[in-house]
Amino acid sequence: MYHQATFDEPIVIDIKGRRTLKIPHENEGYKAQVPEEMRRETIGIGDREEFSVIRHFVKLSEMNFGADTGFYPLGSCTMKYNPKINDEIASLDGFRMIHPLQDSSEVQGALKLMYELSELLKKITGMDEITLQPLAGAGGEFTGLSIVRAYFECKKELDTRREVVVPDSAHGSNPASSHMAGFDVVQVPSTSDGTVDIEKFKEAVTERTAAFMITNPNTLGIFEDKIVEMADYAHSKGALLYYDGANLNGIMTKTTPAKMGFDIVHLNLHKTFSTPHGGGGPGAGPVGVVEKLKDFLPYPLVTFDGEKYSNDYIPPKTIGKVASFYGNFGVLVRAWTYIKMMGEEGLRDACENAVLNSNYMRKKIQEFMPVPGKTIKKHEFVASSVGSGMPKAGDIAKHLIDNGVHAPTIYFPLIVPEALMIEPTESATKEEMDLFIETVRQSLKVSHEMFEKEPVNLKVTRIDDVDASKNPKPTLRMVRKEQKEALQQII
Numbered sequence: 001m002y003h004q005a006t007f008d009e010p011i012v013i014d015i016k017g018r019r020t021l022k023i024p025h026e027n028e029g030y031k032a033q034v035p036e037e038m039r040r041e042t043i044g045i046g047d048r049e050e051f052s053v054i055r056h057f058v059k060l061s062e063m064n065f066g067a068d069t070g071f072y073p074l075g076s077c078t079m080k081y082n083p084k085i086n087d088e089i090a091s092l093d094g095f096r097m098i099h100p101l102q103d104s105s106e107v108q109g110a111l112k113l114m115y116e117l118s119e120l121l122k123k124i125t126g127m128d129e130i131t132l133q134p135l136a137g138a139g140g141e142f143t144g145l146s147i148v149r150a151y152f153e154c155k156k157e158l159d160t161r162r163e164v165v166v167p168d169s170a171h172g173s174n175p176a177s178s179h180m181a182g183f184d185v186v187q188v189p190s191t192s193d194g195t196v197d198i199e200k201f202k203e204a205v206t207e208r209t210a211a212f213m214i215t216n217p218n219t220l221g222i223f224e225d226k227i228v229e230m231a232d233y234a235h236s237k238g239a240l241l242y243y244d245g246a247n248l249n250g251i252m253t254k255t256t257p258a259k260m261g262f263d264i265v266h267l268n269l270h271k272t273f274s275t276p277h278g279g280g281g282p283g284a285g286p287v288g289v290v291e292k293l294k295d296f297l298p299y300p301l302v303t304f305d306g307e308k309y310s311n312d313y314i315p316p317k318t319i320g321k322v323a324s325f326y327g328n329f330g331v332l333v334r335a336w337t338y339i340k341m342m343g344e345e346g347l348r349d350a351c352e353n354a355v356l357n358s359n360y361m362r363k364k365i366q367e368f369m370p371v372p373g374k375t376i377k378k379h380e381f382v383a384s385s386v387g388s389g390m391p392k393a394g395d396i397a398k399h400l401i402d403n404g405v406h407a408p409t410i411y412f413p414l415i416v417p418e419a420l421m422i423e424p425t426e427s428a429t430k431e432e433m434d435l436f437i438e439t440v441r442q443s444l445k446v447s448h449e450m451f452e453k454e455p456v457n458l459k460v461t462r463i464d465d466v467d468a469s470k471n472p473k474p475t476l477r478m479v480r481k482e483q484k485e486a487l488q489q490i491i
C-alpha cells in the first residue's frame with residue numbers, strides 16, 4: 001500500500017528563525033554603490049539554523065516523486081536514471097568554483113571539456129559544428145530557427161521564405177519556436193499509421209518554405225521511414241531540414257540526423273545524456289549545423305590550437321549570443337561524463353534497451369488498450385483510452401500515482417485522443433514495467449465514483465482542473481491576497 005509522505009510544511013520564508021539576518025556593515029563601501037532609498041538594515045527573512053533549512057528541504061523532497069524514487073515513464077520527457085557520478089564530477093571544485101570571467105589560461109580544463117563534448121556530439125549527430133550555449137530544447141529550437149532566418153536573409157530570400165512546415169504530431173515547442181523566430185507555421189497531417197502524410201507534405205513544402213522541422217522517431221515513437229525522401233524533396237525546394245533531437249535516444253549510434261539529410265539539429269542533453277531535469281530545468285540544448293551554416297552559429301565557440309583552448313571565436317555571420325557565458329555548464333559536465341563513461345557501446349546498449357523496454361510494454365498494454373499507429377515503436381509509444389467503458393487518461397494517471405506508480409505523459413500528442421504517452425527508458429526493470437502495466441489494467445476496473453475521489457494517498461488530492469487553468473494563482477502573493485480577501489469577508 002502506498003502513502004506519500006505528508007507534512008504541513010510552511011514555505012521557506014515563513015519558517016521562524018531565531019535571529020534576524022542583518023546586512024553586514026564591515027564593508028561600508030557598499031553604501032556608496034546602493035542608492036539611499038534602496039538601502040535596508042535587514043533583508044526581511046529570519047536567520048534560520050542549518051538544521052531547519054535541511055529539514056525543510058528534506059521534507060519537501062519526501063513529498064516529491066522523482067526518477068530516484070521510482071519508475072517514471074513520462075513520455076517525451078525521458079526521465080531516465082541519472083548516474084550519480086555525473087553529479088560528483090560536476091561538483092568538483094575545478095568545475096564548480098570557476099568564474100565565467102576568469103582568463104581562459106586559468107580554465108583550460110573547463111574549455112577542454114566543452115571542446116571535447118562538442119566533438120563527441122558532432123560524431124553522434126554527424127553535424128560539422130556545434131554550439132553548447134542554448135539552455136534547453138526549446139532554446140535550441142529558437143537558436144536553430146534564428147540560424148535558418150539569418151541564412152535566408154544572407155541569401156536575400158527571407159522575403160519569400162516565410163514558412164516552417166511541421167507535422168501535426170510535433171511537440172508544441174516546434175510551432176512556438178518557429179513563430180518566435182518570425183515564421184508562419186504550416187501544419188502537415190499524419191496518416192493513420194502515425195507518420196507524415198507524404199502527399200500532403202509535398203503540397204505543403206514549396207518555394208515559400210524556409211525549413212521542415214521534425215523529430216524522428218516522432219512523438220508517437222515511430223520512425224519516419226520516408227525521411228530521406230522528405231529531406232530530398234525539401235532540399236529540392238531550397239528549404240533546410242531541422243531535426244528536433246529530443247528523441248535521439250531512440251536512434252543514437254544506429255544512425256545520425258546527418259545521414260537522414262538534416263542540416264540543423266538540437267539535442268536535449270538533459271534527456272538523452274542524463275541530467276536530472278524535473279520541474280523544468282536545468283537543461284542544455286546544443287545546436288549542431290552542417291558546413292554551410294557554421295558561420296551563423298552563436299558566439300563564442302571554443303577552439304583548440306594544438307596547445308591551448310580559447311573561448312573567443314566569433315563566427316563571421318553570427319546570430320549573436322543566446323545565453324550568457326558558458327551556457328548551463330553543469331549540464332555540459334554531466335553530459336560529457338555520461339558519454340565518456342558509456343562509450344559508443346554503452347550508448348548503443350542504452351538505445352537498444354530503451355527500444356526493447358518500450359516494445360515490451362507496448363505489447364502488453366495493447367492486450368487491453370489500443371495503441372494507434374504502426375506496430376513497432378522506438379523508445380516510446382502512445383496508448384489511447386478512448387473506447388467502450390474506458391476511463392479517461394487523466395483518471396488513469398491519478399489512479400497510478402495514487403498507487404505509487406508515476407503516471408505517463410497524458411493528452412499529448414494532440415492527434416491521439418485520451419493519449420497516454422509511455423517512455424520506460426533503458427533504466428526500467430521488468431518488475432517495474434510489469435507493476436505499471438498491472439496498475440493500468442486494474443484502473444480499468446475502478447468505478448467512476450472512486451475515480452472522482454482519487455488520489456487519496458497524496459498530499460495534494462484532486463484539484464479543480466478547470467479552476468486551475470481558468471483562474472491560476474502561480475505566485476504566493478496571489479494566494480495570500482485571496483486568503484486575505486476571504487478572511488475579510490468572514491469578518
Ligand SMILES: Cc1ncc(COP(=O)(O)O)c(C=O)c1O
Nearest residue numbers: 076136137138171173215246283
Ligand atoms: C519532442 C520534443 N521536442 C522539444 C522539446 C522541448 O525541450 P525542452 O523542454 O528542453 O525545452 C521537448 C520537451 O519535452 C520534446 O519532447
